[in-house]
Amino acid sequence: MNFSWDLLVNAIITGVVLGGFYAAAAIGITIEFGMLDIVNIAHPAFMIVGAYLAYLGWNSFGFDPFVSMAVFAPFGLFFGRAFYRAYHFFFERRGDESLQGLAFFFGILFIIEIGLVLIFGVDYRSVAAPYIGPTFGIGLISVSWRMMVPFLVGLGMLAGIQLYLSRTFTGRTILAVSQDVEAVRLVGADPIRAKEIAFGIATASAIVAGILLIIIQPVEPSIGREYIGRTFAICVLGGTASVPGTLVASLILGVAETLTTTFFGPSWSPAVSFGLLLVTLAFRPAGIFGR
């Protein structure tokens, strides 16, 4: 271990910046699992699909990642809605068969990962953009733009989603559904449609998060699996259905992981998220902002 205050401060700042990106990855789980009670462990796979879409956009058309976001996020919204419709028809309607539901999402996760291997192979893929590479410094601290951009976009996305949920009618219906489906029906609103839109938003956020990911680092198909632990750890730590909670938990995880990586090496970083998840479940399952 090579300790210095410089290293520590840099690690914390980097961790916070990384946390902003993690928030983008996890917000979809907060919506799907926290609010809609859908255990979509395939969410990270959707994210990786987003990353590969950005790769295709850049490789075939020269799309800057932001262009990819504009092009592919609506696709995510549309696909997410359709996917939820199918899931609802085949599984939710059948009643409490959570075994089949979990296995289903595992199957989807698996199909996506192997499908990507079949199409793209196991090599790492990356994109290039003017902001991938340069760093900027403030005093002793040095941050790279390829991390800062996802941090800013992540924050923006969370703010946007929080505003949507609290200010629009559909958004508030979604929040209501997360608390009491029956009550929503009684008021005359359609909970299924609200859930559908919510799932669409969550999927779109996954696509955007994937594009942010490929800005940060090169991707290969199995990376999704690391994010299962991260996103669920964040969701639980942050209090399952809370957007601000997701942000705080993401920052905490980002800092924890970066500190671990800096002082103990990178091979332990997947263990940090799972470890944090297990500890939270053992001692405070309601999370920080818990319900």
Added chain:
Amino acid sequence: MSVDILVASGITKRFDGFAALTDVDFILRKGERIGLIGPNGSGKSTLVNCLTGILTPDSGSITFDGDDITATAAWVRAKHGLARTYQIPRPFRGMSVQQNIEVPLRFAVGHTSARTIGDAARVILDQVGLAGKAGLSPKALTQVELRKLELGRALAAQPKVLIADEVMAGLSDSEVDDILALLTRLNAEGISIMLIEHIMRAVMIFSQRIVVIVAGCKIADGLPDDVMQRDEVERAYLGE
């Protein structure tokens, strides 16, 4: 001699800042029939969940048949004779009606022989009027029949106390009478019963004593006629 079989004192339960129950006390005596009433969302189900062990109260204590069960697991309470039905029926969907009844026979009562269990199950099915449906899946039952299955399952545990949580909701008058008759019979056999209901007719006929919960607090506890005439109770139901 009257013995207190179920005693709750100072039960408080919060959910993330929302106080579902605040300092609720009540006593159920052996052989008694009490009714628990209150507007929707007043905390009745939360109270039942605390009593049966599905939830742990933030403070307060619960005593069952002399033993402190505040921290005891739900299944242990059930094994010792504290049974309940669920407002929205929760049958074991992958099993037949008879097998649903056999679960508590096996676990609460502790029968081990398949023959004994089968026979005992059929007795209970007769008692609740589901004899002809023994081999069916719960998915094939009507609402009333599902309620009867809930009662049957609770009965199979040979309970000392039965908490019937809105078991008559949505039933017709004659169906309500059926269930009332069944519950009265069970009480005559020695089971102390706590009836949670919105159907006032049933509550008034059945209860020896009524407890009223509004917004998580107990506001009345006494003889049915006395309680129903109290101002606070009228206000809670009819508004100011």
Added chain:
Amino acid sequence: MSAQTAYEPRKSTLVPARLRSGAAIALVGTILVAATMLFGSGVSEYYYLAAYSILQFIVLGTAWNILGGYGGYVNFGTAGFFAAGCYTTIVLNKLFQLPLLVDMSAAAAIAGLMGFGTGYLTLRLRGVFFSIATLAMAIVLQTVVINWSFVGGGRGVYVVRPEISGLFASYAHLLVTLMIALATCAVLAAWAVEKSWIGIGLAAIRDNETAAETSAVPSLRLKLIAATMSGALMGMAGAPFPYYVSYVDPATAFSLAIAVNSIAMPLVGGTATWWGPVVGAILLGSVQQILTVTISSAANLFIVGVLLVVFLTAAPRGVVGVVRAWKRGRP
């Protein structure tokens, strides 16, 4: 009576009938073991290897199903338990050169303990947290193994097959015989659980855990029993693996194929009863053995994933469900 006779007219409750399927399993298993031992010396190595793979999946699928199908708690980390068994053998082999049966017992103990531990930490919570914890356990274990040079780390390790006694013509012959015996034990264990109070309690837990609790089912206890048994059997399936392949690296031991097949096979075959995972293992296992020759292993696994999703949507009760529905429909 068990959930297996749910919708059939009440059969007699005489003791022999209840034990009928169990006796049949034991009998078939014993015959197969004896037949393989006595007459199996001339069989080609290729068929043995294929048979071994399918038998291994019978064990893994059956083990998974005890907690997953019977109890409703999905284990995503089968590969972790399997690899624990593998590496137990590797460690013991490096240290002591013990007989395989001792390796298997040690593997059962270690993997069983892992199952108990994971369960103890997470089975009090919602099912999804148990599932994620099993995934976490597998990933953490893989990381540990990769960094552990004693067992070869990421590069892997070669394992020398021990000498065999005159009873067997080749080591493959021995392994297959052993696996048939293990598969028989696993299926018998699953059958015994299913018919016993444990199985009935698990079924209640699966259908509605809260109602099960208030019907006096000791749910945590039963889930822990199932998790421990399941883990132990998976570890036992992994123990002979190093001798089967002779070269083990983390990628093989923790392979994706194990992760997906141990879930897909019971779900395709049917999770409600003991013969579901067996049918699933034979079906999917054979399909994969045939396909491996013609297409890449990734494409192979892709098809398994697709079959899993297709069965979940179209035939959620698997082959078992289809057969039972057909039987009910007959006059």
